[in-house]
Amino acid sequence: xxxxxxxxxxxxxxxxxxxxxxxxxxxxxxxxxxxxxxxxxxxxxxxxxxxxxxxxxxxxxxxxxxxxxxxxxxxxxxxxxxxxxxxxxxxxxxxxxxxxxxxxxxxxxxxxxxxxxxxxxxxxxxxxxxxxxxxxxxxxxxxxxxxxxxxxxxxxxxxxxxxxxxxxxxxxxxxxxxxxxxxxxxxxxxxxxxxxxxxxxxxxxxxxxxxxxxxxxxxxxxxxxxxxxxxxxxxxxxxxxxxxxxxxxxxxxxxxxxxxxxxxxxxxxxxxxxxxxxxxxxxxxxxxxxxxxxxxxxxxxxxxxxxxxxxxxxxxxxxxxxxxxxxxxxxxxxxxxxxxxxxxxxxxxxxxxxxxxxxxxxxxxxxxxxxxxxxxxxxxxxxxxxxxxxxxxxxxx
Amino acid sequence: xxxxxxxxxxxxxxxxxxxxxxxxxxxxxxxxxxxxxxxxxxxxxxxxxxxxxxxxxxxxxxxxxxxxxxxxxxxxxxxxxxxxxxxxxxxxxxxxxxxxxxxxxxxxxxxxxxxxxxxxxxxxxxxxxxxxxxxxxxxxxxxxxxxxxxxxxxxxxxxxxxxxxxxxxxxxxxxxxxxxxxxxxxxxxxxxxxxxxxxxxxxxxxxxxxxxxxxxxxxxxxxxxxxxxxxxxxxxxxxxxxxxxxxxxxxxxxxxxxxxxxxxxxxxxxxxxxxxxxxxxxxxxxxxxxxxxxxxxxxxxxxxxxxxxxxxxxxxxxxxxxxxxxxxxxxxxxxxxxxxxxxxxxxxxxxxxxxxxxxxxxxxxxxxxxxxxxxxxxxxxxxxxxxxxxxxxxxxxxxxxxxxxxxxxxxxxxxxxxxxxxxxxxxxxxxxxxxxxxxxxxxxxxxxxxxxxxxxxxxxxxxxxxxx
Numbered sequence: 053x054x055x056x057x058x059x060x061x062x063x064x065x066x067x068x069x070x071x072x073x074x075x076x077x078x079x080x081x082x083x084x085x086x087x088x089x090x091x092x093x094x095x096x097x098x099x100x101x102x103x104x105x106x107x108x109x110x111x112x113x114x115x116x117x118x119x120x121x122x123x124x125x126x127x128x129x130x131x132x133x134x135x136x137x138x139x140x141x142x143x144x145x146x147x148x149x150x151x152x153x154x155x156x157x158x159x160x161x162x163x164x165x166x167x168x169x170x171x172x173x174x175x176x177x178x179x180x181x182x183x184x185x186x187x188x189x190x191x192x193x194x195x196x197x198x199x200x201x202x203x204x205x206x207x208x209x210x211x212x213x214x215x216x217x218x219x220x221x222x223x224x225x226x227x228x229x230x231x232x233x234x235x236x237x238x239x240x241x242x243x244x245x246x247x248x249x250x251x252x253x254x255x256x257x258x259x260x261x262x263x264x265x266x267x268x269x270x271x272x273x274x275x276x277x278x279x280x281x282x283x284x285x286x287x288x289x290x291x292x293x294x295x296x297x298x299x300x301x302x303x304x305x306x307x308x309x310x311x312x313x314x315x316x317x318x319x320x321x322x323x324x325x326x327x328x329x330x331x332x333x334x335x336x337x338x339x340x341x342x343x344x345x346x347x348x349x350x351x352x353x354x355x356x357x358x359x360x361x362x363x364x365x366x367x368x369x370x371x372x373x374x375x376x377x378x379x380x381x382x383x384x385x386x387x388x389x390x391x392x393x394x395x396x397x398x399x400x401x402x403x404x405x406x407x408x409x410x411x412x413x414x415x416x417x418x419x420x421x422x423x424x425x426x427x428x429x430x431x432x433x434x435x436x437x438x439x440x441x442x443x444x445x446x447x448x449x
Numbered sequence: 450x451x452x453x454x455x456x457x458x459x460x461x462x463x464x465x466x467x468x469x470x471x472x473x474x475x476x477x478x479x480x481x482x483x484x485x486x487x488x489x490x491x492x493x494x495x496x497x498x499x500x501x502x503x504x505x506x507x508x509x510x511x512x513x514x515x516x517x518x519x520x521x522x523x524x525x526x527x528x529x530x531x532x533x534x535x536x537x538x539x540x541x542x543x544x545x546x547x548x549x550x551x552x553x554x555x556x557x558x559x560x561x562x563x564x565x566x567x568x569x570x571x572x573x574x575x576x577x578x579x580x581x582x583x584x585x586x587x588x589x590x591x592x593x594x595x596x597x598x599x600x601x602x603x604x605x606x607x608x609x610x611x612x613x614x615x616x617x618x619x620x621x622x623x624x625x626x627x628x629x630x631x632x633x634x635x636x637x638x639x640x641x642x643x644x645x646x647x648x649x650x651x652x653x654x655x656x657x658x659x660x661x662x663x664x665x666x667x668x669x670x671x672x673x674x675x676x677x678x679x680x681x682x683x684x685x686x687x688x689x690x691x692x693x694x695x696x697x698x699x700x701x702x703x704x705x706x707x708x709x710x711x712x713x714x715x716x717x718x719x720x721x722x723x724x725x726x727x728x729x730x731x732x733x734x735x736x737x738x739x740x741x742x743x744x745x746x747x748x749x750x751x752x753x754x755x756x757x758x759x760x761x762x763x764x765x766x767x768x769x770x771x772x773x774x775x776x777x778x779x780x781x782x783x784x785x786x787x788x789x790x791x792x793x794x795x796x797x798x799x800x801x802x803x804x805x806x807x808x809x810x811x812x813x814x815x816x817x818x819x820x821x822x823x824x825x826x827x828x829x830x831x832x833x834x835x836x837x838x839x840x841x842x843x844x845x846x847x848x849x850x851x852x853x854x855x856x857x858x859x860x861x862x863x864x865x866x867x868x869x870x871x872x873x874x875x876x877x878x879x880x881x882x883x884x885x886x887x888x889x890x891x892x893x894x895x896x897x898x899x900x901x902x903x904x905x906x907x908x909x910x911x912x913x914x915x916x917x
Contacts, residue, residue, distance in 0.1 A: 215495040252500035
C-alpha cells in the first residue's frame with residue numbers, strides 16, 4: 053500500500069526538482085549558446101585576419117612572410133590552433149603546386165606538431181582522434197609520434213584505429229605504412245568502404261612508388277584477411293590499372309576454390325582481370341560464366357569477357373543468352389550494344405537463327421518447357437529492342 | 450481471491466509503476482542518446498569520406514521519390530534533389546497514378562521522352578504505364594504507373610534502380626544538400642549496414658529560399674509546436690537511444706537509405722499495410738536474425754531531412770491513427786518474433802517493449818486518466834496518496850523528460866536560429882503533458898481499434914506547403 057507522506061514528498065520533490073532543473077538547464081543552454089556565438093564571431097574575425105595572410109604566404113606576394121612570423125601571430129589558445137588548421141585544410145583543398153607545398157610547410161610547423169603530439173598522448177579518445185586527423189596531413193613523422201600512432205592504431209575503437217591507420221600512411225618508413233594497413237585489414241569490423249578509403253591513402257599515386265604499392269597489395273592478398281576485404285583490394289588494383297599485377301591475379305583466380313564466403317573475392321578477381329585487360333584469363337573466366345556459379349560472379353564474368361572482346365568470347369555469351377537468368381541476360385544484351393557494330397551483327401544473326409529454330413518447332417509438341425523457352429526468347433527480343441533504342445538515342449545525342 | 454480493497458490497490462500500483470517505468474526508459478534513452486550524440490558528432494570527422502570518392506569503390510545511390518498528386522511542388526522537389534552533393538546518384542520519380550497533372554509537369558519541365566527500360570520485376574507492383582528519361586539530364590528517370598500506394602511505388606522504383614543503395618524519400622520533404630555524403634558515413638563506419646535513417650525535423654516555421662532552409666524557427670501553429678517537442682523527444686533522442694542499443698525498429702518513411710539487394714531479398718515494401726516503413730525494418734531484422742546473417746540498421750544523429758507536419762486537429766489525428774495502425778500491423782505480422790530467443794534482443798526486448806509500451810501504452814494511459822477521474826469523483830474511492838503519486842509520475846515526470854529532451858537538443862545541436870525558439874519549446878514541453886499526450890493516447894487507442902476493424906486507409910491530410 054502507498055504511503056501518503058512518501059507520495060506527497062515525491063510530488064513536492066519532483067516539482068522542486070523540475071523547477072530547479074528547468075532553470076538550470078535553461079541557464080546552461082543559454083550560456084552554451086552565448087559561448088558558441090562568441091566563438092563563431094571570434095572565428096570569423098580570425099579567418100578574416102589570417103585568410104589573406106596565409107594566401108600571401110602561399111603565393112609569396114609582398115611583403116614576404118615566413119612561416120614563423122605567421123605562427124607567432126597566433127595566440128596559444130587551443131581554439132586558435134584548431135581554427136588555423138581548419139583554415140589551412142580548407143585552403144589545402146583549393147590550392148595546388150608550390151602554393152600547396154608552402155601551405156603544407158605551415159601545417160607541418162613544429163608549433164602545431166607539438167600541440168597535436170600532446171593531444172595524441174592524452175587519455176581522451178576525442179583528443180587522440182583530433183591528433184590523428186592532423187597527422188594524416190603531415191609528412192616525416194617523428195619516431196615518438198609514430199610509435200604512439202602504432203599503439204593507437206591497435207585500439208578496439210574502430211574509428212580511432214581507422215584515423216590512426218590513416219595517419220600512419222604519412223610515415224616515411226614503407227614497412228610502417230604497410231604493416232599498419234595490414235593490421236587494420238585484419239580486423240573483423242572493417243567495412244568495405246573503409247578499406248577503399250585506406251587503399252587510396254596508402255597508394256600515394258606517385259609513379260616511383262607504383263611498383264612498390266603493387267607488390268604490397270599482392271602481398272596483402274597472401275595474408276590471412278577476410279575475402280570481402282580482398283575483394284576490395286583486387287578491385288582497387290583493377291580500377292587503378294596495376295597491370296604489372298595481372299599475372300599474379302590470374303594465378304590467384306586459377307588456384308582459388310569456390311565457396312560462398314569467397315564468392316565476392318572471386319567476383320573481384322574477375323572484375324580486376326577485366327579492368328586490366330588480361331585476355332589470357334578468358335578461358336578460366338569462361339568457366340565462371342555458366343550456370344552453377346552465383347549471379348554476381350557470372351555478371352562479372354560476362355562483363356570481363358565482353359571487355360576482352362573477340363569472336364570466341366562473344367559467341368560464348370550469345371550461346372548463354374537463351375539459357376540464363378534475367379540479370380545475366382540483360383548484362384549480355386547490353387554488352388552487345390557497346391563497342392563496334394560487329395557485335396550487333398552477331399546479335400542479329402543470333403536472333404535470326406533463333407527465330408528460324410522456333411519456326412521449325414513441331415507445334416503439336418507444346419509443353420511447359422517450350423512455353424518457358426518461348427517466353428525467354430520474347431523477353432530477349434524486347435530486351436534487344438530496348439537496348440538498341442538506348443544505343444540509338446545515345447548516338448543521336 | 451482479491452477483495453475490492455486489494456484490487457484497487459493493485460490497479461493503483463500498476464498504473465503508478467507503468468508511468469514510472471515508461472518515463473524512466475525514455476529519460477534513460479534521452480540521457481544516453483545525448484552522450485552518444487555528442488561523441489558521434491565529435492568523432493564523425495574520422496570517418497569522413499575523402500579518398501574514397503576518388504576511387505570507383507564507393508556506393509552509388511538511387512533516390513526514389515514516390516509522388517501522388519504532388520503537382521504543386523514536384524518540380525522544386527526534384528530540382529533540389531539535383532543539387533545534392535554526391536559523386537554518383539540517380540533520381541527515380543514514381544508517379545503513382547496522380548490525377549493532378551504531376552506527370553505532365555515533370556514531362557514539360559525536364560523535357561522528358563518516353564523510353565523503355567529493360568528490367569526485371571523482382572518485387573511485384575502495379576502495372577507501369579510508361580517510363581521517361583530526360584535527354585538533357587540522364588540522372589532523372591520518371592516511372593508512370595497505376596495507383597498502388599506509396600509502398601507499391603517504392604517497389605517499382607526498387608525494380609528499376611540499378612545502384613547498390615536506394616534512398617526512399619517523401620516528395621514533400623526537403624533534404625540537406627550533404628545528406629548523402631553524411632549518410633554514407635554510416636555505411637563507412639558500420640560493416641554490413643542494410644538500412645540507415647537520419648533525423649527528420651519539423652519544417653513548419655522555418656525560412657526557406659529556393660528549397661533551402663535559411664533560418665530554423667519553431668512553428669507558429671499550436672499543434673505544430675507540440676509536434677516539434679514530440680519529434681525531438683521521440684524521433685530524435687528516442688531513435689538515437691535505440692540505435693545505441695542496435696535496436697532501431699523504425700526508419701522514417703520520409704527518409705531512409707537501404708541496401709537494394711537486402712530489400713529485394715526480403716521482398717520489398719509491403720503494400721497492404723499503412724506502416725510500410727516500420728514493417729520493412731522489422732522484416733529486415735527478422736530475416737537477418739533468422740538466417741544468422743551479419744547486418745546493421747543504424748541511425749545518423751544529424752538533422753538531414755525536413756518535413757511538414759500537420760497543423761490542424763483532423764490531419765494530425767488521422768496521421769497518428771495511421772501510425773498506430775501501422776505499428777499494430779507490423780507487430781501482429783511479426784508476432785512470432787516476440788519473446789523468441791532466435792531473434793535475440795529484438796525478439797526478447799525491443800519487440801515486447803514496443804508491444805507493451807508503445808502499442809498498448811495508450812490504453813494504459815487512458816485507463817490511468819479514467820481511473821484518476823473516478824478516484825476524484827467518487828468519495829468512497831478518493832485516495833489522495835494515489836492522486837499525488839499519479840501527478841508526480843505521469844505529469845511532472847513526463848514534463849521533466851520532454852524538457853530534458855528539448856534542452857538536450859539545444860546542447861547537442863543548437864538547431865534553432867534563436868534562443869527564443871528554445872524557450873518557446875521549453876514551455877511547450879510542459880504543455881505537451883497537459884492535454885496533448887492525453888488526446889494523443891486517445892487517437893492511438895482509436896487507431897488500435899481501427900486496426901482490429903481492418904481499416905487500411907491513410908486518412909485525409911491537409912498540407913499547406915512551404916512558404917518561401
